[in-house]
Amino acid sequence: MRTVGIIGLGLIGGSMAIDLKKRGFAGKVLGVEADKVAAQAAMTMGLADEIVSLEDCVDRSDIIVLAVPVGAAVKMLPEILDRIKEKKIVIDVCSTKEHICASVKYHPARKQFVCTHPMAGTEYSGPWAAQPGLFDGRACIFADQEESAPWAVQDILELYSCLNMRPIFMSSSSHDVHTAYVSHISHVTSFALALTVLDKEKDEKHIFDLASGGFSSTVRLAKSNADMWIPILTQNHNNVLQVMDTYIEKMQQFREAVASYDEDALRKLIEDANKIKRIIR
Amino acid sequence: MRTVGIIGLGLIGGSMAIDLKKRGFAGKVLGVEADKVAAQAAMTMGLADEIVSLEDCVDRSDIIVLAVPVGAAVKMLPEILDRIKEKKIVIDVCSTKEHICASVKYHPARKQFVCTHPMAGTEYSGPWAAQPGLFDGRACIFADQEESAPWAVQDILELYSCLNMRPIFMSSSSHDVHTAYVSHISHVTSFALALTVLDKEKDEKHIFDLASGGFSSTVRLAKSNADMWIPILTQNHNNVLQVMDTYIEKMQQFREAVASYDEDALRKLIEDANKIKRIIR
Numbered sequence: 001m002r003t004v005g006i007i008g009l010g011l012i013g014g015s016m017a018i019d020l021k022k023r024g025f026a027g028k029v030l031g032v033e034a035d036k037v038a039a040q041a042a043m044t045m046g047l048a049d050e051i052v053s054l055e056d057c058v059d060r061s062d063i064i065v066l067a068v069p070v071g072a073a074v075k076m077l078p079e080i081l082d083r084i085k086e087k088k089i090v091i092d093v094c095s096t097k098e099h100i101c102a103s104v105k106y107h108p109a110r111k112q113f114v115c116t117h118p119m120a121g122t123e124y125s126g127p128w129a130a131q132p133g134l135f136d137g138r139a140c141i142f143a144d145q146e147e148s149a150p151w152a153v154q155d156i157l158e159l160y161s162c163l164n165m166r167p168i169f170m171s172s173s174s175h176d177v178h179t180a181y182v183s184h185i186s187h188v189t190s191f192a193l194a195l196t197v198l199d200k201e202k203d204e205k206h207i208f209d210l211a212s213g214g215f216s217s218t219v220r221l222a223k224s225n226a227d228m229w230i231p232i233l234t235q236n237h238n239n240v241l242q243v244m245d246t247y248i249e250k251m252q253q254f255r256e257a258v259a260s261y262d263e264d265a266l267r268k269l270i271e272d273a274n275k276i277k278r279i280i281r
Numbered sequence: 282m283r284t285v286g287i288i289g290l291g292l293i294g295g296s297m298a299i300d301l302k303k304r305g306f307a308g309k310v311l312g313v314e315a316d317k318v319a320a321q322a323a324m325t326m327g328l329a330d331e332i333v334s335l336e337d338c339v340d341r342s343d344i345i346v347l348a349v350p351v352g353a354a355v356k357m358l359p360e361i362l363d364r365i366k367e368k369k370i371v372i373d374v375c376s377t378k379e380h381i382c383a384s385v386k387y388h389p390a391r392k393q394f395v396c397t398h399p400m401a402g403t404e405y406s407g408p409w410a411a412q413p414g415l416f417d418g419r420a421c422i423f424a425d426q427e428e429s430a431p432w433a434v435q436d437i438l439e440l441y442s443c444l445n446m447r448p449i450f451m452s453s454s455s456h457d458v459h460t461a462y463v464s465h466i467s468h469v470t471s472f473a474l475a476l477t478v479l480d481k482e483k484d485e486k487h488i489f490d491l492a493s494g495g496f497s498s499t500v501r502l503a504k505s506n507a508d509m510w511i512p513i514l515t516q517n518h519n520n521v522l523q524v525m526d527t528y529i530e531k532m533q534q535f536r537e538a539v540a541s542y543d544e545d546a547l548r549k550l551i552e553d554a555n556k557i558k559r560i561i562r
Contacts, residue, residue, distance in 0.1 A: 095494075119493045139490040168490055181482040183494030186474065188539075190499055192531040193470050194554035199531070200524050201462040204560050209420040209449055211561045213376075213400045213464030214502045218471055221495045223558045226551040234542050243481050244536050248529065250473040250480070255525050261515050270507040273475035277504045279485050280492045 001027030005061030007054065007076070009033045009042040011121060012093050013067030014130025016163065017047045022132065025162040032057045033127075042127040058083045063091065063159065070094040071231035074103045081109040089152045091116050091159075095179060095228075096235045097143040097172035111149040114156040117141040117175065118165055119183075123223040140165040143172040180239030185247060187221045187229060188240070194222035282308025286342030288335065288357070290314045290323040292402060293374050294348030295411025297444065298328045303413065306443040313338045314408075323408040339364045344372065344440065351375040352512035355384045362390040370433045372397050372440075376460060376509075377516045378424040378453035392430040395437040396453065398422040398460070399446055404504040421446040424453040461520030466528060468502045468510060469521070475503035 004026035006013045013031075020026040031048030033039035039051050058064060058080055066073050066080065073094050080090050081104055091114045094100055104110050120138040122129060140160045145153050157167055170178070197215065201207050207215075233240055250269075257265035285307035287294040294312075301307040312329030314320035320332050339345060339361055347354050347361065354375050361371050362385055372395045375381055385391050401419040403410060421441045426434050438448055451459070478496065482488050488496075514521055531550075538546035 119491055121494065123495075138493045141490075178482065178484075178487045178491055179494065182478055182488055182491040182496050185477060186494070186496040186499040188532075188535055189470050189474050190495075191551055191554040192528060192535055193467065194557040195531040195550065196466060196524060196528040197463055198553070198556055200527055201459065203459075206459045207463055207557075207560050209422075210400055210459055210463040212419045213402065213460065213467070214404075214471075215463050215467045216561050217498045217501050218467040219557055219561070220498050222554040224495075224551075224555075226548045226555070229551055230544050230547050233539050233547060234544065237539060237542065240539055241536065243477060244532065244539065246481055247473060247477040248532055248536065250476040251469075251525065251529055251532065254469055254473055255522065255529065258514050258518060258521055258525065261518065263511050263515065266511050266514060267507050269476065270472055270505075270510055272479070273472040273503040274505075274507070275479055276475040276488075276500055279488050280497050280500070 002062040003028040003030060003060060005030040005032065005052075005057035005064045006048065007032040007057060007064065007066050008068035009038060009047050009127045009130070010067065011125050011129040011134075012118065013065060014042060014045075014047045014127045015132070015134040016065060016067070016093075018130060018132045019135070019163055020159070023162050025159060030057050030061055038127050045127060045130070047127055047130060055083065059085070061088065063089050063155065066090060066092040069228045069231055070096050070100065070235060074100050077113065078104055078107060081107045081113060084109055084112055088112060089114060089155055091156055093118055095183070095232050097175040099235045101144050101147070101172040110147055112152055114145070114148045114152050115143040115172065116156060116160070117143065117179070118160065118163070120165075123220050125225045125228065135160075135163040135165050138165055139168050141175055142167055142169050143175045145169055176236050177239050180236050181243050184232060184236060184240050185243045187224055188233070188244060189247065190219055190221035190224075193219050283343040284309045284311060284341060286311040286313065286333075286338035286345045287329065288313040288338060288345065288347050289349035290319060290328050290408045290411070291348065292406050292410040292415075293399065294346060295323060295326075295328045295408045296413070296415040297346060297348070297374075299411060299413045300416070300444055301440070304443050306440060311338050311342055319408050326408060326411070328408055328411060335361075336364065340366070342369065344370050344436065347371060347373040347375075350509045350512055351377050351381065351516060355381050358394065359385055359388060362388045362394060365390055365393055369393060370395060370436055372437055374399055376464070376513050378456040380516045382425050382428070382453040391428055393433055395426070395429045395433050396424040397437060397441070398424065398456065399441065399444070400464075401446075404501050406506045406509065416441075416444040416446050419446055420449050422456055423448055423450050424456045426450055457517050458520050461517050462524050465513060465517060465521050466524045468505055469514070469525060470528065471500055471502035471505075474500050
């Protein structure tokens with residue numbers, strides 16, 4: 001059975017560790033965790049069999065999962081490929097893809113890297129956020145898979161099949177466009193909502209009491225971590241700005257309709273928005 | 282045991298009907314439902330014991346629950362108070378309070394009206410959206426309760442206690458400010474998010490595939506009904522505009538930080554937004 005090395009035992013890395021081990025894909029899980037408290041917690045929680053150094057992890061693992069924020073991942077990936085032996089594979093799980101693919105485009109070991117983005121998560125982070133079944137039934141994007149060796153892609157398809165994910169193939173640039181349009185904008189609007197409510201509503205008790213009127217689900221993503229989201233928003237700068245501009249435009253249209261008591265315009269905006277029902281539950 | 286009349290057997294009225302009957306607060310539930318299909322569905326689902334006319338409902342019920350969109354409620358409430366007999370009570374469950382309170386401010390039967398807003402719901406509507414336990418553990422706002430007779434308030438406190446709601450008392454104008462700041466703005470940002478994603482992302486399959494990256498929970502409220510939300514947004518016009526303006530400002534600040542790759546500004550914005558964690562789960 002395979003030894004899987006996981007660099008970064010946070011929400012994603014830790015959750016992968018749980019299911020890959022429990023479901024028999026990994027015989028052994030080696031963990032790399034720079035934060036000492038997180039490393040100890042991960043061991044206490046049984047996320048990894050051993051905490052090892054980065055070098056040990058690269059040397060001893062059959063598959064290496066790079067599960068750190070995308071800023072750090074872009075720096076670490078070339079170093080891992082410098083050291084990796086034949087027949088071993090490294091994957092990343094980052095939320096932006098163009099930068100990380102560019103960072104190893106001409107690397108001689110590029111074929112041993114498979115670029116993936118499992119579309120699952122919660123607003124929490126750290127090993128204490130790891131949970132079984134996090135990935136079940138979700139989509140996993142494989143970006144630029146033609147740049148990887150077919151045997152490596154096949155092995156990683158099996159890894160995600162063990163996590164009950166369905167694969168979707170697209171280029172790294174398409175990935176960054178589509179995630180900006182759907183996922184990244186949702187985080188930005190949620191951050192802005194939290195800032196607004198905290199600014200306008202000085203009484204925290206009112207926020208708590210009224211949160212069940214829809215606020216709590218809409219603002220959920222505003223709990224997301226700055227270390228993860230700053231590099232996503234800056235690396236995916238152009239796509240994120242584009243979709244933010246469209247969003248601000250829509251808000252302005254909504255504002256005008258409210259300001260002028262224009263019930264027809266409001267009906268059109270709301271009913272157009274309702275079309276999202278046809279796509280997602 | 283009391284006879285409870287429910288005008289409007291939708292999500293809120295229907296869900297109240299289920300629990301008030303099941304938990305023994307109501308011996309009989311009389312339903313008024315203008316929409317014939319909804320009325321038949323409500324009977325098939327057992328939400329009401331009888332479907333009756335508005336007049337019958339007012340004459341035969343001990344407590345009348347006005348559970349229609351706020352535009353219709355403002356028109357119906359004075360007519361109900363015109364007809365209501367002594368010792369009977371009418372309550373509304375609308376999401377804005379100033380207009381409905383103003384509509385009966387000098388009505389001779391004002392004391393028999395208790396103005397409430399149970400803070401619970403889903404993005405679905407109609408009798409088919411009704412569910413048991415919808416209100417459990419949530420807050421219910423009593424607005425301008427000093428305008429109602431104490432015996433009437435007491436009876437309605439018991440009604441909401443049966444629904445496992447905790448009462449909160451405030452003026453109708455405070456209610457409209459605070460719901461705008463917390464609940465109404467969440468709906469507007471969600472509508473705008475749906476409009477944005479449907480505009481930018483032409484491929485519905487991508488929306489579906491990427492929705493688990495947080496989009497689905499953030500956009501949930503965008504499925505909400507235009508008939509319900511148009512009167513809320515126009516009746517609560519001033520408060521809603523104020524909070525929308527603050528929201529647009531926050532989005533602009535976020536946009537500037539992304540546009541200028543200003544990581545410090547982004548960190549401050551995200552960490553300020555994260556403070557919402559201290560208030561709601």
